[in-house]
Amino acid sequence: MDEYIVEVQDLVKRYANLTAVNGISFKVKKGEVFGLLGPNGAGKTTTLECLEGLRRPDGGTVRVGGIDPQTDVRKLRKLLGVQLQNSSMPDSIRPSEAMELICAWHRIPPRRDLLNMFGLDPQSRKQYREMSTGQKRRLHLALALACDPAVVILDEPTAGLDVQGRAQLHEAIRRLRHSGVTILMATHDMAEAETLCDRVAILVRGRIATIGTPAQITSAGLGETRIILRTQKNCLLPGRDIGGARFVRQEEDYGTWLCRDAAASVVALLQEVQRAGDTVEDLRVERPSLEERFLELVERDAS
Numbered sequence: 001m002d003e004y005i006v007e008v009q010d011l012v013k014r015y016a017n018l019t020a021v022n023g024i025s026f027k028v029k030k031g032e033v034f035g036l037l038g039p040n041g042a043g044k045t046t047t048l049e050c051l052e053g054l055r056r057p058d059g060g061t062v063r064v065g066g067i068d069p070q071t072d073v074r075k076l077r078k079l080l081g082v083q084l085q086n087s088s089m090p091d092s093i094r095p096s097e098a099m100e101l102i103c104a105w106h107r108i109p110p111r112r113d114l115l116n117m118f119g120l121d122p123q124s125r126k127q128y129r130e131m132s133t134g135q136k137r138r139l140h141l142a143l144a145l146a147c148d149p150a151v152v153i154l155d156e157p158t159a160g161l162d163v164q165g166r167a168q169l170h171e172a173i174r175r176l177r178h179s180g181v182t183i184l185m186a187t188h189d190m191a192e193a194e195t196l197c198d199r200v201a202i203l204v205r206g207r208i209a210t211i212g213t214p215a216q217i218t219s220a221g222l223g224e225t226r227i228i229l230r231t232q233k234n235c236l237l238p239g240r241d242i243g244g245a246r247f248v249r250q251e252e253d254y255g256t257w258l259c260r261d262a263a264a265s266v267v268a269l270l271q272e273v274q275r276a277g278d279t280v281e282d283l284r285v286e287r288p289s290l291e292e293r294f295l296e297l298v299e300r301d302a303s
């Protein structure tokens with residue numbers, strides 16, 4: 001049976017006249033990477049802040065490991081590691097000193113192993129102000145893990161990072177997942193969610209527009225799968241519709257078809273190639289992306 005470690009039920013949070021979170025419910029299973037996606041202002045950070053105990057909900061309930069973050073802060077600190085969106089440190093602090101400080105606060109010996117795990121040299125004399133944005137993010141992640149939390153919350157973990165910094169942080173998150181930690185992350189980066197998350201909830205204006213695995217969400221949309229094919233003798237060009245595959249364009253020797261049922265359409269196209277005594281030289285099948293589905297949902301809400 002699935003064991004849920006994070007539970008959000010009918011959560012409502014208002015700021016004066018604005019309802020930032022408007023009755024959302026979701027549950028995160030133990031060991032899962034769960035993504036909260038949405039455009040800016042959708043209510044992702046507010047939701048996470050309610051789980052972190054930083055904001056008091058105006059309605060509904062939130063639980064982390066069965067704990068109400070508003071009433072049992074001490075237990076929550078042992079269970080939950082948080083990497084805030086805009087974490088900062090004193091300019092002159094070194095990574096090892098920051099780790100010592102946080103471990104002293106948790107009353108545990110310094111966890112230099114975590115600095116190693118995230119590619120930070122525990123001997124480094126570099127001060128916080130001299131570190132790159134990527135190194136700072138990895139340091140904050142290492143600090144969030146100092147108390148061996150069962151759940152880690154990451155708010156826009158790769159915002160503002162360059163390609164290499166983003167890849168390093170993704171690797172760190174994957175390693176974390178393999179160690180069995182449950183990860184709840186907010187992001188507006190769809191490609192990031194698609195590669196890292198087991199399940200996602202898409203938030204639009206304080207409500208959940210859809211929830212599921214990235215594959216479930218993309219397949220529920222209007223998006224069609226693209227099949228791109230090149231054969232030796234160009235037997236399918238100039239193109240035509242075949243089975244459920246609709247021919248849309250020819251670029252040099254490549255033909256592109258759109259379809260709903262990718263498996264059946266690929267079979268129909270390949271049978272046609274075989275019938276013509278031709279040979280496939282290149283075949284690509286591109287499913288609609290999470291980003292396409294996301295834009296569909298956001299635009300539907302705006303219209």
Ligand code: ADP
Binds near residue numbers: 040046
């Ligand atoms: P997201 O993380 O998805 O960008 P937020 O939870 O930060 O969304 O914000 C949701 C909405 O609540 C936004 O319209 C934002 O301007 C508003 N908001 C966030 N924090 C505050 C605050 N402290 N006071 C007033 N409004 C806020």
